[in-house]
Amino acid sequence: MADRKLVDNLIDSAEDKVPYDLGSEKALLSLCLKKDSSLNTILRSALTADDFYDERNRIIYQAISELYMNSKSVDRYLVNDYLSKKGQSEKVGGLTYLGIIDDSLAISANIDSYIEIVLEKSKLRRLIKVFGDLEKMAQKAKGSVKDIVDI
Numbered sequence: 001m002a003d004r005k006l007v008d009n010l011i012d013s014a015e016d017k018v019p020y021d022l023g024s025e026k027a028l029l030s031l032c033l034k035k036d037s038s039l040n041t042i043l044r045s046a047l048t049a050d051d052f053y054d055e056r057n058r059i060i061y062q063a064i065s066e067l068y069m070n071s072k073s074v075d076r077y078l079v080n081d082y083l084s085k086k087g088q089s090e091k092v093g094g095l096t097y098l099g100i101i102d103d104s105l106a107i108s109a110n111i112d113s114y115i116e117i118v119l120e121k122s123k124l125r126r127l128i129k130v131f132g133d134l135e136k137m138a139q140k141a142k143g144s145v146k147d148i149v150d151i
Contacts, residue, residue, distance in 0.1 A: 019124040020053035024117040027106035029057060031114075032064045033076055033098070038108050043068055045115050051122035056092040059083070060101070076102045 028047070031038035049062040063082050067074050072082075076098040083089040092098070106114070 018053070018128055019121045021117050021121055022054055022057075024114045024121075025052050025054055025057045026101050026104045027110070027114045028118060029060055029064070029101045030104040030106040031108055031111060032061070032074060033079070033102045034106075035108055038111055039064070039068060039074060041111055042115065045119075047115055047119060051118050053121065053125070056097060059088055059092050060098070063088070 028042055032042055043065055047061075049058045049065065052058040052061055060079060060083075063079050063086075064074050067078065067082055072078065076095065080089055080095050080098050083092060089095075093100075
């Protein structure tokens with residue numbers, strides 16, 4: 001049963017309608033775990049943990065960011081240790097999932113493209129949420145049309 005958590009295609013089908021690219025998310029995390037120069041580039045970009053669709057990837061990126069900001073080294077074992085201390089290692093799949101990410105093939109020359117893809121998908125998800133919220137407000141007729149549109 002624990003292995004099922006590691007399979008990407010088990011993401012809730014209701015959420016399959018939102019845009020995401022797990023390959024680009026994994027590629028970015030893989031580069032963070034492998035190359036200090038890539039880690040520096042990624043963490044200095046506009047990318048935040050909230051831009052990752054997969055909760056596991058959000059948690060891992062946040063952990064990597066926190067380690068980096070505290071001038072700590074980053075690799076799969078150190079990230080797992082950090083997550084363990086925060087009680088989150090199991091939630092992300094532990095060393096097994098971190099190993100899958102670390103073993104992912106990612107090309108550092110494509111780092112800007114991976115960042116752009118993840119950011120673009122994140123922006124689209126935010127737009128979908130905003131329009132969904134507006135739709136709900138309109139259906140419930142809370143406020144005037146002007147109030148809803150001005151949001």
